[in-house]
Amino acid sequence: MQEAKTKERILDSAEELFAKKGLKHTSVRDITSAAGAHLAAVNYHFKSKDGLLREVVQRRIVPLNRERLRLLEDAAKRYGKKAVPVETTLHALLAPAIKLYFERPHFLSVTGQIVSDPDDEVYKIFLFHFQEVFSGFKEAFAESLPHIEEEEIMWRIHFLMGAMIHTWTSHSGLERLSGGVCRLSDEEETINRLIAFCAAGLRAPEYNYPHEDIKGIQIKGKSSKKKD
């Protein structure tokens, strides 16, 4: 009688619990009981716990990336022949994710866990759907930054994605390290700070560190021996 509704409720509960308790500490029992469904429902609807996780990811990642590309296209149209400012392109890449965070605070935590976990199966979903976004934005940045070589641009896109993802790990590391001064509660403020940082990073001149400074880095564990 609940029909497809049950499926949605399971997805919602799974997303929330995966984010709050972690992928590894969330059991199918936790999920179904939170969703008011029964244990067997997960295997019925999603085949397995892993199948459930995959759908938790897919249902957000697909519209998220579609929106990024839509905003990118919009900007291209709006600016016509003129170069699109780096900030505008960055906004198209970052703002949809940040908006999603404020609407669905749990999804980015799940994302972070999957990206950090060595298991490749679920990660491939991200890679698959992000590939098109990556290429599209790489082209856009390359047009706005003709003096930066393409390889460098790709590195920098990766850096800035890291800055974004890390900002919303579930631990509120920044709030705690700053003694409560920095707060991640304001959507516009956050996106502006991120854009400011990343735009400057994208435009940066290349750099070679003077190697006299590097000498003598030594990290000795109390007992860490080199024994490849």
Add this chain to the structure above:
Amino acid sequence: MQEAKTKERILDSAEELFAKKGLKHTSVRDITSAAGAHLAAVNYHFKSKDGLLREVVQRRIVPLNRERLRLLEDAAKRYGKKAVPVETTLHALLAPAIKLYFERPHFLSVTGQIVSDPDDEVYKIFLFHFQEVFSGFKEAFAESLPHIEEEEIMWRIHFLMGAMIHTWTSHSGLERLSGGVCRLSDEEETINRLIAFCAAGLRAPEYNYPHEDIKGIQIKGKSSKKKD
């Protein structure tokens, strides 16, 4: 016979397996058999699996942070009254971690997993040991960048730590997205790219996005389509 050696071998195997298979998919049995030790050894030496993970972290994080602060102090001495360049300070913060990555490629993967996992217990170890580093570097950056307010500097330190951590998730996301063009094999090249990006980000002027551009972001979590 084996005395303390066993403990070290367990730590080494644990670090490697946690990185390769993930925290959740690595059992104590996996670890002990890889280390040539016996199941009970883990509980004897570390009380529990969690205790083992804690020591895996501690033995690297303590000397790592000590080295960061040592390099920071060195730079201060070297430059005397003159302001230390942002790049030099960044180098003190990032290079020890990157060097550690090239010596012990598994540790950063473990770090990433802990930072992304909602479980707070182990994460607190990072927070505890990083607090001093964070304050020290915040002061240093503030001196070199008197026009940037302190709160902004803290945000940016967090962003740049994210850029660094994300670069070495175990999936080699960047190598795959770039079709093999970007490779994380060269230590100096990587640190230079990171420093270039982060130094520019730290120096960036504040920014406010023109809100006409923001209008109409829509991410509708449309029902998921099964594609199998």
Add this chain to the structure above:
DNA sequence: GTCTATATGGGGATAGAC
């Protein structure tokens, strides 16, 4: 599609001999 009952295995942890 929903739910009960159960199969099946793996996991962390411990007692106690050596």
Add this chain to the structure above:
DNA sequence: GTCTATCCCCATATAGAC
């Protein structure tokens, strides 16, 4: 400190009634 044997919980997954 090392190792064997074992306890017992809890996980995922399935069979089959309704």
